[in-house]
Amino acid sequence: MNLNIRQTVVQNVKENNVEQLKDTIVDSIQREEEQLLPGLGVLFEIIWKESPEAEQQKMLQVLEGGLKH
Structure with missing residues (x-):
């Protein structure tokens, strides 16, 4: 397939x-189902590709902070 x-x-x-x-x-995150993660990854990929470098840097800072909690 x-x-x-x-x-x-x-x-x-x-x-x-x-x-x-x-x-x-929000629904995909709240449901915490593993099979939804690839879809969120695709959406993040689109966000990343469409964001200017300054916004990408901000996302990275947010991600770094979130990983440290």
């Missing part, structure tokens, strides 16, 4: 508005 996770995730949310995207992310 040839499954393209990136393509599937994008197809599932590409028509969503900001609130629906937020709901998708």
